[in-house]
Amino acid sequence: MSCVILGAGKIARGFIGHLLCLSEIPFTFVERSEPLTELINARGAYTVHVLGNSEKSCEIKGVRALNLAQEDEVSEAIAKAEAVFTAVGGKNLEMLIPVLVKGIEKKAEKGGYLNIITCENWKLPAAILRDGIEERICGEAKEYMEEHVGITEAVVMRSAIEPDAEQLKKDPLAVNVQDFWELPVDASRIAGTLPGIRGVKPVQEFTGFLERKFYTYNAANGTVSYVGALLGYQRIADAAHDERIVQILDGVYQETARALAKKHQFPLEEQLAFALTSKRKLQDYTIVDSIERNARDPIRKLGKDDRLVGAARLAEEYGIEPENLCVGIAAAVCYENEGDEFARELRRIREEEGIDVLLERVCGIDPYGHLGILVKSGIGRLREWGWCKDSQPMGEIPEADMAQKNGRNGKAE
Numbered sequence: 001m002s003c004v005i006l007g008a009g010k011i012a013r014g015f016i017g018h019l020l021c022l023s024e025i026p027f028t029f030v031e032r033s034e035p036l037t038e039l040i041n042a043r044g045a046y047t048v049h050v051l052g053n054s055e056k057s058c059e060i061k062g063v064r065a066l067n068l069a070q071e072d073e074v075s076e077a078i079a080k081a082e083a084v085f086t087a088v089g090g091k092n093l094e095m096l097i098p099v100l101v102k103g104i105e106k107k108a109e110k111g112g113y114l115n116i117i118t119c120e121n122w123k124l125p126a127a128i129l130r131d132g133i134e135e136r137i138c139g140e141a142k143e144y145m146e147e148h149v150g151i152t153e154a155v156v157m158r159s160a161i162e163p164d165a166e167q168l169k170k171d172p173l174a175v176n177v178q179d180f181w182e183l184p185v186d187a188s189r190i191a192g193t194l195p196g197i198r199g200v201k202p203v204q205e206f207t208g209f210l211e212r213k214f215y216t217y218n219a220a221n222g223t224v225s226y227v228g229a230l231l232g233y234q235r236i237a238d239a240a241h242d243e244r245i246v247q248i249l250d251g252v253y254q255e256t257a258r259a260l261a262k263k264h265q266f267p268l269e270e271q272l273a274f275a276l277t278s279k280r281k282l283q284d285y286t287i288v289d290s291i292e293r294n295a296r297d298p299i300r301k302l303g304k305d306d307r308l309v310g311a312a313r314l315a316e317e318y319g320i321e322p323e324n325l326c327v328g329i330a331a332a333v334c335y336e337n338e339g340d341e342f343a344r345e346l347r348r349i350r351e352e353e354g355i356d357v358l359l360e361r362v363c364g365i366d367p368y369g370h371l372g373i374l375v376k377s378g379i380g381r382l383r384e385w386g387w388c389k390d391s392q393p394m395g396e397i398p399e400a401d402m403a404q405k406n407g408r409n410g411k412a413e
Helices: 010-022 034-043 071-080 090-110 125-136 139-148 166-168 206-231 238-242 244-262 270-282 291-295 308-319 323-333 342-355 353-361 370-384 399-409
Strands: 003-006 027-031 045-048 058-061 066-067 083-086 113-118 147-153 173-178 183-186 200-203
Touching: 003 010, 010 027, 010 045, 010 147, 010 173, 010 183, 027 034, 034 045, 034 066, 034 139, 045 166, 066 071, 066 173, 071 090, 083 308, 090 113, 090 139, 113 244, 125 139, 125 323, 139 147, 147 183, 147 308, 173 238, 183 206, 206 238, 206 244, 206 270, 206 291, 206 308, 206 323, 206 342, 238 244, 238 270, 244 270, 244 308, 244 323, 308 323, 308 370, 323 353, 323 370, 342 353
Parallel strands: 003 027, 003 083, 027 066, 045 173, 083 113, 113 147, 183 200
Antiparallel strands: 045 058
């Protein structure tokens, strides 16, 4: 029994590879970067540091990697595997399709089940692979795929973070990880049965679970990241302890919890308890994670179905005023980072075309609808509190609505 991990980044090494090693299942990394492939093969091992629980840290030995360009070797490794995991970043999924097709064709000759499990923080990653493979595969391999290949997705809830300079000097492949051990997988898409991998947990009602995680963990992370950036914080945990941010964050948890509980019929108390696990993670000082890393690519994260706007739309759909979520959206709209090309483009739209165009084009929000007015009011409040630079042209903000919001909530201290 063996597995293949497509990707050799921090999640691939620090979570998937870690779980497979603890399960005593041999695996092969497949990596696009030639220098990283060579480094893995030269060292043959790396260290996983478990933050706040060093007794669980361990060295992963006997590691090997193939380069993605080695299609024959990679497809042969896939054909011999029982499970293939992807951890390449959602925007890179399509480049995996040719080698997966080739691997499935070879697997069809050998027989047995194969499950491909996406571990991406991306919308519908399994569907991207499934649709792309189905377009290209044909003949007996296509028939084999329909019965014996599962393409499913997992929810990655462990943070994997770059170690400090001293750790990297000792081991350039080392990864710092959160003390979290479960990898929920959509059970409905599994073909046959998965190999016994520690932490891998098939979930039957996966769609609800995925939405619950995304609009709890990711919405909270986005709020802390973007509001924290405005207040000059560098690290997530520091920002998540600022009482001004905590007040907004707790409001976000209330709004998302009520909406999710209504939609999926969760008990509200259960959802709020789930939200508390998110808050503990954000406030965990042992997880040294940067605001910049979490805030990068704000245009994608301001998408209409993404963590903040999607959560606000869900709340509005179920009759819940997404006031605090809209402050989070407003903070994201104001985000500045000269080193991030997407943040630069966001600023260009904001300054050259105006907030109304930004809301409509980037967020899919009607700037004159209720949600648009809430976001613009949120921007006005951030400016009044001194969190947003006054020099930024923010478009028209309805003064009456702003006054109403400030009268209801008062000014943040």
